[in-house]
Amino acid sequence: MEETTQIAAQVTELAYALDTFYFLVMGALVMWMAAGFTMLEAGLVRAKNTAEILTKNVGLYSIACIMYMLCGYTIMYPGDASNLFLQFGDGLLGRGDNAAADVIASGGDTYYSGLSDFFFQVVFVATAMSIVSGAVAERMKLWSFFAFAVVLTAFIYPIQGFWNWGGGFLSESFGYFDFAGSGTVHLCGAAAALAGVIVLGARKGKYGSKGEINAIPGCNLPLATLGTLILWLGWFGFNGGSELKVSDVAEANAVSLVFVNTNMAAAGGLVFALILSRFWFGKADLTMALNGALAGLVSITADPLSPSPIVATSIGAVGGLIVVASIVAFDKIRIDDPVGAISVHGTAGIWGVLAVLFTNSDATFMGQFVGVISIFAWAFLVSLIVWFALKAIMGIRVSEEDEYEGVDLSECGLEAYPEFTSAE
């Protein structure tokens, strides 16, 4: 009897260790998405703005980590805290992790380290912020962007994240279902980006006075492609890790399904975006195909666990079609988004949240609808106010001359490719 109890305790500890390990590795994969965003954006801007977009990406990632530790995590997951304010700083994290005796006593209900949860969540907030950087690329002041990053990662994202994952009204009262964050992460970031682009305006030369829409081709498509594939890889952590647990047969199977569906949705999105761009524009536009893969990934993120692989492929495929149409439509209304981030994460994010209705009987139209509306309205309106405030206080746009010369020089004082670039 004694021996059986001992073995049971050891199994519980082992499962805890395995799930924690899984959580951390998945989190590390999501961290690598920062590299994906960075390379994708560096490839789709012009060479003269490359060093600045790199600086923005490494900067925003680090700011997100610090702000989320200082207050974001506490706001998003208040738990049973009696006094919220005592937990700011690293109070929540510094009070120590789960003790072995408590884990064993929980009988498996406590199955991962508290710090591993923080680590996994912190890389998500960085993802949301990364979405903004691409959309406002090539004309925004670096430090205004960083100031916005502070506000988004400390307050805007965590507050609406609480609504879904922290026990707030979306999940509790409306049954909003969003597995890994098509709405909570991607739509939130896209709404903030949209507000930013509206306040900021289009890049000089993007739209002509007679209504013409000019193309501004990206400088390095190999980098854009590498970035997309890195994001594709990172997404296995994003969705796979969101299952939170892997240590029994049912969970291991669920994680496998999530991996397969995530992969299939990306493939479906890429193929259909490529086909649509071929028939619409006459040629196979690589950048649209890349956006298609990402749109497929965003689409499946709200529920990668309910669909079968072929249904997941279809959800991704629809995402791929939607994103191409969305990019063209945003251009028509003069919303200048150099990398297509608002379409990939916003439009496809909304589709992803609504697509849950086709495969998951627990989701309700009301729940998903209220989720989309409240996340978008919150992130968009608060961001709009913050952008206007930043514009009034420090200005958000570089001068016309600096924009022509490239923000590499005006913001960073160096060039990404000093031996090759010219002004155009």
Added chain:
Amino acid sequence: MKMITAIIKPFKLDDVRQAVADVGIQGITVTEVKGFGRQRGHTELYRGAEYVVDFLPKAKIELAVDDAVLEQVIEAIANSARTGKIGDGKIFVTELTEAIRIRTGETGSEAV
């Protein structure tokens, strides 16, 4: 002596090089250039938005020839560079007053 300057489609460069070599030409100079003629530029689409390519890439070849082989060389270039489609390019012929081989000091037809 004449100087032949030909603007051709870049993908025809190897054919032209072979063709002039076959009629005995021993050296040419090649430059990558951009420009437009009656073909003008053309439009491309990037992410659904049009952009105009005003100047198309071309190859410019220059070769100095003796008057005796001029017709033969022109014919070789024209035949090998021709695709029959717009944008095949042009051949210009100008008078060449002197040529000097730097290593030996030879001049005139000896030097081309």
